[in-house]
Structures are given as C-alpha cells and as structure tokens.
Amino acid sequence: DAGITQSPRHKVTETGTPVTLRCHQTENHRYMYWYRQDPGHGLRLIHYSYGVKDTDKGEVSDGYSVSRSKTEDFLLTLESATSSQTSVYFCAISDLAISTDTQYFGPGTRLTVL
C-alpha cells in the first residue's frame, strides 16, 4: 500500500470554527489531491497540488483553502466550517500526470460540522 496517512480520521466540530485536515505521504509523489465524498455525488475534487507551493482549484473549492510547503504534506483548511461541509474527505497522490499514472488514496477523514 502507498504510504498515505490522513489526520485526524474523525472530527466533530461546530459551525464557524476553523478546521485543518492533514495529508501526509512517504512516497515523494509530485501530485496531491483533496476530494470530498457525499451521498449521491461520488467523489468531487476540492483542490490539488502539482508541486510544493503550486496548487489549483477543483470543482468544489469554495470555502476551502490548501497549502503545501513540503512535498510530503498537503493541508486542507476550512476557514469557518459550515454544516454543508460535513463529509468524508479523501487525500490522494500520484507521481506522474494522471493519464499515465495511478492515484493512490488515503483512508479518509470523516468530518461532522454541527
């Protein structure tokens, strides 16, 4: 299995509080991704990174920010959590461009915003 960890694995927070989720990899892969998964929507891309300090938006980026100061860490921040951000969040990594490579996914973080 690819070395990807996510922390925390579970979190319950209140509306309006900031939340940071961490994705850590030991594979030295270039690309890192944050997805959210909700019933009826499959996985939706939030943000991704194609190198240290190089990030871009996905299809559901509103309300989220990311940072990548080191190859191995990709942080997802909810500046002011809302109930609509209750979801399961998955991090993924890949070494090359998607068309020629595989994405490896982490175990997920279940976030509940009350």
Place this chain on the structure above:
Amino acid sequence: DAKTTQPNSMESNEEEPVHLPCNHSTISGTDYIHWYRQLPSQGPEYVIHGLTSNVNNRMASLAIAEDRKSSTLILHRATLRDAAVYYCILSDQQFGNEKLTFGTGTRLTIIP
C-alpha cells in the same frame, strides 16, 4: 468535460465473470479511460486504465470499443471481496494539469 455513464447497480454470482459497462460518447482522442473501485468504508483503489488497446492486469481486463465511445471492465472470476462501487473515469486535462472527475459509479453486489 467528457462524461461517463454507468448503470447504478449490478449483481453477479460468486465465481462467475462480471462485465461492467461504461459509455463515454464524448471522449476526446487524448482522454485515458480509468477504472477505480471503492470497497465499503475505504478510499478508492486503482483497478486499470487504458487509451485505445485492451489492457490486462492481475485484477481485471479492460475492453475498449474500437470507436472508444464505450468500454467494459471485466472481472474474470468474482469473489465476495469484489463487492464495491466501480468508477469509470476519463482523465481531464486542463492547462497542462490533469484531473480525474468521478461520477457516482456502479454498485456491484456479489451473490454467494
């Protein structure tokens, strides 16, 4: 973005082959076809991918239509562990950065 269409659910008997269809009529010439699956309470895992030719690996086979407007994931001998949601995805290249856009997939149930 090129989209894919999959049946919402399928059932198959254990130890029999399974053919999971996917339609992608708007696929472009440079789009790769990817399959991932997600077991209960886990993150998705890679199954197979291809461009034009049929592909085989230890998990499955991918059969791609000659016009590339459809493909089929083949599990040669289903086991209970193959019960999962299977996603057919086209890679989506924008500004030199490629992304995968997941749909809702096909939920595969294996009958013992």
